[in-house]
Amino acid sequence: MKRIAVLTSGGDAPGMNAAIRAVVRKGHYEGMEVYGINYGYAGLVAGDIRKLTRRDVGDKISRGGTFLYSARYPEFATEEGQLKGIEQLKKFGIEGLVVIGGDGSYMGAAALTRHGYPTVALPGTIDNDIPGTDFCIGFDTAINTVLDSVDKIRDTATSHVRTFIIEVMGRNAGDIALWTGVAGGAEQIVIPDIDFNMEEIANTIQKGRERGKKHSIIILAEGVMNGNEFAEELSKFGDYQARVTVLGHVQRGGSPTARDRVLSSVFGARAVDLLKVGRGGLCVGIVDNKIVENDIIETLNTKKHMPDVSLYKLNQEISY
Amino acid sequence: MKRIAVLTSGGDAPGMNAAIRAVVRKGHYEGMEVYGINYGYAGLVAGDIRKLTRRDVGDKISRGGTFLYSARYPEFATEEGQLKGIEQLKKFGIEGLVVIGGDGSYMGAAALTRHGYPTVALPGTIDNDIPGTDFCIGFDTAINTVLDSVDKIRDTATSHVRTFIIEVMGRNAGDIALWTGVAGGAEQIVIPDIDFNMEEIANTIQKGRERGKKHSIIILAEGVMNGNEFAEELSKFGDYQARVTVLGHVQRGGSPTARDRVLSSVFGARAVDLLKVGRGGLCVGIVDNKIVENDIIETLNTKKHMPDVSLYKLNQEISY
Amino acid sequence: MKRIAVLTSGGDAPGMNAAIRAVVRKGHYEGMEVYGINYGYAGLVAGDIRKLTRRDVGDKISRGGTFLYSARYPEFATEEGQLKGIEQLKKFGIEGLVVIGGDGSYMGAAALTRHGYPTVALPGTIDNDIPGTDFCIGFDTAINTVLDSVDKIRDTATSHVRTFIIEVMGRNAGDIALWTGVAGGAEQIVIPDIDFNMEEIANTIQKGRERGKKHSIIILAEGVMNGNEFAEELSKFGDYQARVTVLGHVQRGGSPTARDRVLSSVFGARAVDLLKVGRGGLCVGIVDNKIVENDIIETLNTKKHMPDVSLYKLNQEISY
Amino acid sequence: MKRIAVLTSGGDAPGMNAAIRAVVRKGHYEGMEVYGINYGYAGLVAGDIRKLTRRDVGDKISRGGTFLYSARYPEFATEEGQLKGIEQLKKFGIEGLVVIGGDGSYMGAAALTRHGYPTVALPGTIDNDIPGTDFCIGFDTAINTVLDSVDKIRDTATSHVRTFIIEVMGRNAGDIALWTGVAGGAEQIVIPDIDFNMEEIANTIQKGRERGKKHSIIILAEGVMNGNEFAEELSKFGDYQARVTVLGHVQRGGSPTARDRVLSSVFGARAVDLLKVGRGGLCVGIVDNKIVENDIIETLNTKKHMPDVSLYKLNQEISY
Secondary structure, three states, rough: OEEEEEEEOOOOOHHHHEEEHHHHHOOOOOHEEEEEEEOOOHHHHHHOOOEEHHHHHHOOOOOOOOOOOOOOHOOOOOOHHHHHHHHHHHHHHOEEEEEEEHHHHHHHHHHHOOOOEEEEEEEEOOOOOOOOOOOEOHHHHHHHHHHHHHHHHHHHHOOEEEEEEEEEOOOOOOOOHHHHHHOOOOOEEOOOOOOOOHHHHHHHHHHHOOOOOOOEEEEEEOOOOOOOHHHHHHHHOOOOEEEEEHHHHHOOOOOOOHHHHHHHHHHHHHHHHHOOOOOOOEEEEEEEEEOOOOEHHHHHHOOOOOOOOHHHHHHHHOOO | EEEEEEEOOOOOOOHHHHHHHHHHHHHHHHOEEEEEEEOOHHHHHHOOEEEEEOOHHHHOOOOOOOOOOOOOOOOHHHHHHHHHHHHHHHHHOOEEEEEOOOHHHHHHHHHHHHOOOEEEEEOOOEEEEEEEEOOEOOHHHHHHHHHHHHHHHHHHHOOOOOEEEEEEEEOOOOOHHHHHHHHOOEEEEEEEOOOOOOHHHHHHHHHHOOOOOOOEEEEEEEOOOOHHHHHHHHHHOOOOEEEEOOOOHHHHOOOHHHHHHHHHHHHHHHHHHHHHHHOEEEEEEEEOOOEEEEEEEHHHHHOOOOOHHHHHHHHHHHOO | OOOOEEOOOOOOOOHHHHEEEHHHHHHHHOOOEEEEEHHHHHHHHHHOEOOOHHHHHHHHOOOOOOOOOOOOHHHHHHHHHHHHHHHHHHHOOOEEEEEEEEEHHHHHHHHHHHHHOEEEEEOOOOOOOOOHHHHHHHHHHHHHHHHHHHHHHHHHHOOOOOEEEEHHHHHOOHHHHHHHHHHHHEEEEOOOOOOOOHHHHHHHHHHHHOOOEEEEEEEEEOOOOOOHHHHHHOOOOOOOOOEEEHHHHHHOOOOOOHHHHHHHHHHHHHHHHHHHHOOEEEEEEEEEEEEEEHHHHHHHHHHOOOOOOOHHHHHHHOOO | OEEEEEEEEEOOOOOHHHHHHHHHHHHHHHOEEEEEEEOOOHHHOOOOOOEOOHHHHHOOOOOOOOOOOOOOOOOHHHHHHHHHHHHHHHHHHOEEEEEEEEEHHHHHHHHHOOOOOOEEEEEEEOOOOOOOOOOOOOOHHHHHHHHHHHHHHHHHHOOOOOOEEEEEEEOOOOOHHHHHHHHOOOOEEEEEOOOOOOHHHHHHHHHHHHEEEEEEEEEEEEOOOHHHHHHHHHOOOOOOOOEEEEEEEEEEEEOOOHHHHHHHHHHHHHHHHHHHHHOOOEEEEEOOOOOEEEHHHHHHHOOOOOOOHHHHHHHHHOOO
């Protein structure tokens, strides 16, 4: 291929800019032209497409968000939208596409694949819930952002008898809560992947107090319930003086970490390597510390992301 | 005086440790013994008092929180509590006391002063709402913590039509909201000190949208109402896709900034200078960039902290 | 005035972007057009000038550096250069100029003033060495950057018998070293403003060791000598296992702190207020926590920045 | 085993505290007593050993450095030292030892193993140069610290024609330089593992300039030469206005990242699992994203850490 394009779709994630940069630079290195599509699939269908120069990606590696903007665009689920998108790509003479994003982005990439359009998907979501990869672009940054808040709360937690509930992102997956719970030394981790019992949580806090422990930190994945609801449920078992922190979109921002930037760069370059030799219909990932590519349709059909629940058990053993 | 003590009281604030360190080190430099009282006035009454060595304050200047712990202790409002506290101090041969904290701490210091016990108060609260000083220990750190979150939200705010509401501390005072609003380029600042009109806010967001502006950031001081309530009120005027962030106790933590550490150190040393020559009944502050001391009772009776509302007007002019 | 311009000159400083933004937004608010000049006085003479829109300064408040670029341009010291610059401004119909920078920038602004061109200068330099202001744009950020490094070195300093020398910026002024020395709890501060005696420094380290203190941190302003020279000089008095850190241009970068952003915004808006009513020949500053403007020629002739050397004495008393 | 001990040795690394905490907490969870040895092998031989409680490791997970202190102790290379160390352990009734550190620490652990004393080694060094693991405790934090400096320099690099040389740690291994070079978008990476040609580097800078690129960032591993030497060598091929940053021990400090804390916690718990069932003579690592243990003597004899030089090639392709 001599001309490819790249878009970011769905919720943005730190490192998306680094991945775009790698696609552009590596593309140029291989003698290709690289086009950028604004606003994800919406911009694809609308033809919001422009050639990217070396300079367009200068100074972007350290920036959070995505300079191509991202958007949710449910309309791309229709065949009409998909064909219109392919038409736009052909109009610009673009022979292959790199899609960076989460769940919905992968669905779109699979649809384009079914229509025979060469597409490579890169996993980009702080939720880390994409099949076919151990880690997604943005996850490492997000957990460090959350951790910074956990540490700050711990600074101030020493003197009052209090329970701090920190609501973190993760509608379906507990990865953020698990990693930040272990890294932050949280007394409790509550995630959608593992059942919990509010009374047991209350008992554990109570026992801690009897041992002289004054405060507890609970990391709660939003997929379970929201922080205020949790505080209210907990209060039915005793007065635990709960204070709620809701980090919200703070978790999506920030300059990407070293690891997210390296991963993004490696993923972006690999996508170009694949398209260069005409390979599409793939999703790139890191599995067991190796960069891999898999059939995207098969991956979506047969694989499911599983958080590392061994961290849950570990935390119970060392952060009581 | 040859023997003084120091305590921290009320909500903790970054820089309290730096202030304690300065009291201890400067005290030693002046040939005094310095005692630490744990848990604020509660520990004072209970006699939870110990001599502090050079080493006790080593490596503390960079730490958030207070290693002497802090506590709210409403019982100190009674004369009985106050006299018991003075008795404890005398039992240890302590001739003067440095109190670091906010509102309630100042009340306690004023009470001790009325009983004739030499006390110097230092303003320590992230809310920055203490009379007799332009800036309190912890405020500079807190606004940088909030700002970091505003920046992260801005990273991710570009593509969706959304309104971000960031609830920050400030029950009675809008200082945190004002400074972080200006520094973060927030479109709206809502504080207890200035009336607001929800419809106007909605209109401003609406006009911004019509001009092509997709997102708005609103900094809301908790003293006005909480973030979820605000989002609900706002939704009565249109669908502004509000997303709420509640930073909570995150704002109290963190390693103090350079300015907070320098201010704390200067304040702590000044308190020792005053007690050394037998002067009590004072509160130390920084006014017009000069370190000053004022009669604490008079200050509490006649002065009131006023946030710099000129920042509000400035923000309306440059962050629309 | 209806049309003004802004440039940044000399070494860049965090907060310059926030100041430019304030000039542009406040100018628009007052019904003016605002032009940006790239590369400081060099771009002024070359006519590298363009109109700035609201959007040009969107998302810039949090960025380090200056998006108008900065440059040193000694040629502006000649009358020829100055007249050429004024000619360019007139060609664009620009009636007044805001200059943001340090020493050299102020000289340029004074020269334009002598030629009768309305100019307002804002102090922007991490060195904090401009007359007519207590604080310059960028200083607060720079000291927090240095402090972060001091803290990290302290983390690792506990077990080995070592002396850490941290060379910081400050050719003529010791402000960075003074503030970070106090804030970092450095055992020694070495600045151009105060004589030092290497043998005494060696003795102090030696005495610390005899007391059981294993490590010492020395903050050295580059204006005294460079870190390696200092280490060599020190080694003549004993083996103090010196390790040198040279932060270099790291100190100029970084997202500006809350205080630098607020100060920059207030300064920028004030410059517009002055030009709006036709006042030029001024430099804006913050003195005793009040925003002031002074005659720039008089300020350069009669005032001199003095670092707060009381911090030096304080540090000797509390950080031995 | 019912009683084990833990020590940290060699250069300290962020995450060592988190690993100690995991050893202590997991040990307690398994019904063991856990002892801490101060100052590494030096303290082992000297018998500087104490029982660690739950509370001793409270609030330590977020701290840089090692609260057990670390030390280099070449004397432990002698059989006499080793036998003395084992004698001390037996005196305290300690049945197994966890050693956290780098190269020298592993040699000591292997020596204890040869004498039949059950020892488990955990890789802790920012250099990341230990055989038997892909990643060492502290590496992830160190690269993020370096990256922060690279970003700050990039902020300020835009307007002057300059070459920034950043000297980073890595005497024998280029891992820090490789990862931060890619993550920071450095134009050049110079490491001990790959030959370089100064003239080629100069030519690349020159060509960049001719293309309009004004600045270059070079990440230099200290194992190649020091920053000033490099600047001087480079100047023989032209005036590249080199500015040198030497981060030094800054790289060893800082609060550990999420990944370093999770890795440390998992490693620490695994060490306890192994000793619990009487297994010693092992070193724990993460290989292909799996936690593994290997025979320590065999590992030292047959394996060698190799940096991921594919990153070098990648950087040449995308960061020119």
